[in-house]
Amino acid sequence: MSSDLTPMMRQYLDVKEQHKDAILFFRLGDFYEMFFDDATEAARILHITLTSRGAGKGGKVPMCGLPHHAADNYIARLIRHGRKVAICDQVEEPAPGKKIVKRQVTRIITPGTFIADDLLDESVNNYILSFNADGGNFGLAYADISTGEFRVTELDNREDLFSELYRISPAECLIPESFSKGKGSQQFMDVNLGAITVNDDWLFDYDLSLKEIKNHFLVESLEGFGCQDLPLAVGAAGALLKYLKNTQKSRLNNINVISTYRASQFMTMDRNSYRHLELTRNQEDFSATGTLLEVLxxxxxxxxxxxxxxxxxxxxxxxxxxxxxxxxxxxxxxxxxxxxxxxxxxxxxxxxxxxxxxxxxxxxxxxxxxxxxxxxxxxxxxxxxxxxxxxxxxxxxxxxxxxxKDVIGWMESCLAPEPPNVLKEGGLIRDGYDPRLDELRYLVTNGKDWVTGLQKREIERTGISSLKIGFNRVFGYYIEVTKAKLDAVPTDYIRKQTLVNAERFITPELKEQESRIIGAEERIKNMEYEIFCRLRDKVGAxxxxxxxxxxxxxxxxxxxxxxxxxxxNRYSRPMVNEGSGLRVIEGRHPVLEKILKDKEFVPNDIRMDAGHSRIFIITGSNMAGKSTYIRQIALITIMAQMGGFVPAKEAEIGVVDRIFTRVGASDRLYRGMSTFMVEMLETANILNNATGRSLIILDEIGRGTSTFDGVSIAWAVVEFIHHRLSGAKAMFATHYHELTELAGVMKGIKNYHLTVQEWGDEIVFLYKVAEGTCDESFGIHVAKLAGMPPGVISRARAILNNLQKDSFTGNIRWRFSEEQKREGKQFDLFEDFSREHPIIGRIREMDVNRLTPLEALGKMAEFKKELSEDGKR
Ligand SMILES: Nc1ncnc2c1ncn2[C@@H]1O[C@H](COP(=O)(O)OP(=O)(O)O)[C@@H](O)[C@H]1O
Ligand SMILES: [Mg+2]
Structure with missing residues (x-):
């Protein structure tokens, strides 16, 4: 079959064979062409017309193409679709008589290595990350080739790995093939938002990588970089370097140092903190709008x-x-x-x-x-x-x-003040920089003056006053005479072209000047390009x-x-110390205070310490300001530890090693798991990884399940933090009033609430945090605001009163006392779920939507009766 192909097609297929995972841009004249499946796919993604081209005796193949000067935009679009693009250029000038020009892949552009600067978001780094794993240990290396940054680290914990991945957010991630097939990879893929490139395992091999790194950085050992004892990181770094060189076809001189860092140098934030606190990306469209970054x-x-x-x-x-x-x-x-x-x-x-x-x-x-x-x-x-x-x-x-001073001198003396974008058309170099260049330029100017002069001389000689000398790319210089004056044309003119109203002529001496001028122009362009490249290399060094x-x-x-x-923004300087206190006077939420339009942001204080005010249970109705309050504390802590001023009148902050955030926000299904499952997994992670210096923000956890389960879990979680994570500070926003009873039982826990004022039928949110609990249940208020019939509201109040008085709390107490007896070993949220009360199972099976209110009440009475009998037994 291949003998049936045109030579060009054969060349194409040879190149394509080497670059199966990329879309191949094949340079033909002024176009990049794509063929076969590449063409079908690119036409679809880029909305360009799919045509076909004869490939030899085999018939036609699908083809599409785009002008080479517009390639960057199209490449960007393919990259955004997670594809790679291999650029195959002509690497020699087409010469007459030669059948086919030599072509070669000059660059492979991948999501992590795309650096066309007008298309790159200047405010973000474009990272490519290489990942290496050995059991529960991980090595990371990541780079931004547009800035030359190259960093490595090792981690020994999955959660830290995930938060690091989330923080870096690489556009592309290289992973070893064996890892991609292993069972841990799915979770990794879920966290990683960029494109995945699977590489052979041997690329991550320690010895090979070490050699690669030594060669690249011209060092004898890695001690100077501080990564000599991090074999997994070295493996990742070696694989990354090789990949970059292979795709860039460059020596990568700009990557000249490895920075080794340890996650323990920085405050660790779990993924959810990044997400929920909206530090640099918002949760809606992942842009910076409405984030701390935008404010700062x-x-x-x-x-x-x-x-x-x-x-x-x-x-x-x-x-x-x-x-x-x-x-x-x-x-x-x-x-x-x-x-x-x-x-x-x-x-x-x-x-x-x-x-x-x-x-x-x-x-x-x-x-x-x-x-x-x-x-x-x-x-x-x-x-x-x-x-x-x-x-x-x-x-x-x-x-x-x-x-x-030196570098500027080199560039100023050499470069023309306003050079063009293209490099091979001249106009780059200043007059006076290079005498040879000046001489050539003189030749050109002189030659052109001579031509201008010729027009005058010829008009005099021939008496044709309309005689003109012109230039075009095809014929070069010519003498143009209108048809009416053709009789006066001298015999030494040579006819070249006939137009409607005129004839064009040349003379030997005109042609001689022309070749002198054009020859000099060519030489000027080449010389300028050479001078420019020399300068660029010199500055690049x-x-x-x-x-x-x-x-x-x-x-x-x-x-x-x-x-x-x-x-x-009227921030003030925080005091940061190694103590365990957290004191903020008139603190504000840095983002919300900017967004609020028609009302003033209400500032709030906080005083936490390692003793009696370690854990805050914050209650208040929906929309009262609970989430805002606890998030603002986290944000103020982060702002202080990044070394900035904070939105507060005063702040004194004991350094926090980790911030954990759990927000039981939306009820949407999450990668096939129920919200509740996700919530529990994330909470378990917090409890297993927090330390005595951590700040834990829990917003309405336990919401994704029945009230019984929810309250029980929330209670147990708070208890765990209190007993096992001595020193850790936690803020727990909840609408479960039952939790406020914890403060009576454990000494480190305090109750706070967000105040609300009632005005007849209205409630007004004051957004002011006060000690103690709020006794009203505003859920019913909110129901009223929503326009529920008055009968339902008053009935709900009555039921609520009943519930609050006896069986509900009684039952919970029973569960909690059981829970308190258990001591020791790591916390596992799931260990006790098999022991739920049978009534809960029945509640679970009930379809609330199909019950009439009367039936529901009947059920409720039935449950109550059983429960009180239960208690007697
Ligand atoms: N301190 C405050 N000052 C002014 N407005 C606030 C304040 N805290 C919250 N709000 C307003 O109340 C809304 C709801 O706050 P949020 O913290 O989400 O309440 P909750 O978590 O209690 O339901 C916010 O979107 C904001 O408009
Ligand atoms: Mg909230």
């Missing part, structure tokens, strides 16, 4: 934006480090003038982090270089704008910045300095940003 982000540079995002998702644990950041923020907070100057200058600085990485990867064009040069030109000014007594963190940052300075600029951006936001 008034940064002036893209690299500052990215750094701010990292700070939010990695709050610190070390009080000294936190204080150093706070001091730095304070400096900009106190000096409005300096803050303004710095922020004005930052506005003039482009994304030097990504620009210099592009330069180093050989992907920058002349405009990028000019932007880099002009940005670097502001660094010295930025340094000088920081005056007076500066805190150590800022001093270090200022010292870390290079003014790049300075990547280490450039990256360091970019990082310092980002740092100043974030610090001055946090100060600016603190001033504008």
């Amino acid at each position: 982000d008034k940064t002036r540079t893209p690299m500052g934006k990215r750094k701010l995002k990292r700070w939010i998702s990695c709050p610190l644990l070390d009080t000294e480090e936190i204080k150093a950041r706070l001091d730095a923020v304070q400096y900009f907070y106190d000096s409005g003038e300096c803050r303004k100057n710095v922020r004005d200058l930052l506005k003039e600085i482009y994304d030097i982090e990504r620009l210099s990485n592009k330069v180093s990867l050989g992907k920058a064009n002349a405009r990028d270089m000019v932007a880099l040069s002009s940005s670097l030109g502001n660094i010295a000014k930025l340094r000088d704008s920081i005056t007076g007594e500066v805190p150590s963190r800022i001093r270090g940052t200022v010292l870390g910045m290079d003014d790049f 300075e990547i280490e300095r450039l990256k360091r300075t970019a990082d310092c600029v980002a740092e100043l951006d974030v610090l001055s940003d946090l100060a600016e936001v603190a001033v504008v």
